[in-house]
Amino acid sequence: xxxxxxxxxxxxxxxxxxxxxxxxxxxxxxxxxxxxxxxxxxxxxxxxxxxxxxxxxxxxxxxxxxxxxxxxxxxxxxxxxxxxxxxxxxxxxxxxxxxxxxxxxxxxxxxxxxxxxxxxxxxxxxxx
Amino acid sequence: xxxxxxxxxxxxxxxxxxxxxxxxxxxxxxxxxxxxxxxxxxxxxxxxxxxxxxxxxxxxxxxxxxxxxxxxxxxxxxxxxxxxxxxxxxxxxxxxxxxxxxxxxxxxxxxxxxxxxxxxxxxxxxxxxxxxxxxxxxxxxxxxxxxxxxxxxxxxxxxxxxxxxxxxxxxxxxxxxxxxxxxxxxxxxxxxxxxxxxxxxxxxxxxxxxxxxxxxxxxxxxxxxxxxxxxxxxxxxxxxxxxxxxxxxxxxxxxxxxxxxxxxxxxxxxxxxxxxxxxxxxxxxx
Numbered sequence: 001x002x003x004x005x006x007x008x009x010x011x012x013x014x015x016x017x018x019x020x021x022x023x024x025x026x027x028x029x030x031x032x033x034x035x036x037x038x039x040x041x042x043x044x045x046x047x048x049x050x051x052x053x054x055x056x057x058x059x060x061x062x063x064x065x066x067x068x069x070x071x072x073x074x075x076x077x078x079x080x081x082x083x084x085x086x087x088x089x090x091x092x093x094x095x096x097x098x099x100x101x102x103x104x105x106x107x108x109x110x111x112x113x114x115x116x117x118x119x120x121x122x123x124x125x126x127x128x
Numbered sequence: 129x130x131x132x133x134x135x136x137x138x139x140x141x142x143x144x145x146x147x148x149x150x151x152x153x154x155x156x157x158x159x160x161x162x163x164x165x166x167x168x169x170x171x172x173x174x175x176x177x178x179x180x181x182x183x184x185x186x187x188x189x190x191x192x193x194x195x196x197x198x199x200x201x202x203x204x205x206x207x208x209x210x211x212x213x214x215x216x217x218x219x220x221x222x223x224x225x226x227x228x229x230x231x232x233x234x235x236x237x238x239x240x241x242x243x244x245x246x247x248x249x250x251x252x253x254x255x256x257x258x259x260x261x262x263x264x265x266x267x268x269x270x271x272x273x274x275x276x277x278x279x280x281x282x283x284x285x286x287x288x289x290x291x292x293x294x295x296x297x298x299x300x301x302x303x304x305x306x307x308x309x310x311x312x313x314x315x316x317x318x319x320x321x322x323x324x325x326x327x328x329x330x331x332x333x334x335x336x337x338x339x340x341x342x343x344x345x346x347x348x349x350x351x352x353x354x355x356x357x358x359x360x361x362x363x364x365x366x367x368x369x370x371x372x373x374x375x376x377x378x379x380x381x382x383x384x385x386x387x388x389x390x391x392x393x394x395x396x397x398x399x400x401x402x403x404x405x406x407x408x409x410x411x412x413x414x
Binding site for chain 2: 057058067069071103106110112
């Protein structure tokens with residue numbers, strides 16, 4: 001019983017670690033649930049979850065993703081909190097402008113995501 | 129180069145101001161390790177008032193009650209036992225010239241882990257335990273070990289094990305080069321780097337106890353006391369060198385070579401600010 005538990009545990013952790021921060025460049029495990037959402041939104045979710053792209057789940061709990069970290073706040077009520085999409089673009093591009101000590105990586109400034117990719121991620125954020 | 133370092137320092141002064149309780153006194157114009165140590169330890173004690181001081185040496189386990197229980201269970205069948213046996217054997221095994229590894233260390237290498245790293249005023253550099261092991265092998269005409277695992281992990285595990293409970297007692301001798309090495313290690317620790325813009329402190333000072341994906345981050349206080357460690361995710365043992373290089377890789381940064389001067393200085397800084405905490409190695413991690 002205990003053996004099984006530990007084995008399961010270590011498998012999860014191994015996966016988590018290999019792909020921690022997208023090092024392994026593995027494809028996103030979570031599939032964008034594309035049933036009835038605009039194409040940009042599905043694409044944005046994919047980029048946000050992809051471990052070699054946004055990998056936002058490392059730090060944020062986000063609806064539809066699993067194995068989320070707790071370093072950043074859960075991304076909820078984003079649309080009402082940031083009605084102006086420009087603010088979201090700014091946060092994702094370089095949060096150090098708003099908060100110099102933030103641990104959130106500057107996805108735009110450091111070319112982790114292109115401007116186009118950030119725009120699509122923001123489309124997704126606005127559905128949260 | 130100089131400009132970059134300057135910027136990092138400026139960034140740190142800001143960080144210190146915003147974090148409230150400064151883990152380091154960066155603004156100070158004259159380096160002051162004892163003041164750093166006090167501020168650093170106070171930062172973690174204030175941040176985690178419920179964690180017993182000696183428990184900071186248990187890495188992620190000190191941060192999470194559920195994990196702590198799992199760890200206690202694991203200690204009943206420690207996965208690092210084979211490394212201890214290997215280390216003990218290697219310490220005593222005669223070289224071609226008849227001497228042994230144990231001969232290179234004070235008290236035959238038993239119960240001395242807490243005195244490393246130290247600043248060697250003759251060589252003019254920081255000597256970590258891992259470097260001391262390989263210097264001994266080479267001085268005796270033997271092949272050095274790989275720094276990251278296997279024999280090196282075994283020997284350092286054995287030396288840590290025989291030192292359990294003894295507190296870190298890392299000294300900074302009255303030599304400007306020693307102080308410079310300490311300052312260099314400190315700078316490395318707080319400088320952001322890599323595409324993700326992380327410093328060591330981003331994860332181990334700003335976010336200990338938080339989960340990064342499924343992993344609970346260890347606090348920087350006492351972070352080396354349990355080295356070397358067994359990790360299920362490595363399916364084996366890893367040394368301090370292994371942990372430093374893998375943390376650098378995680379941030380899409382290019383790791384330095386094991387035992388590079390900057391890593392040794394980093395280890396010097398991190399060990400010094402954990403003075404007073406007991407050696408708990410070898411450790412076992414999920």
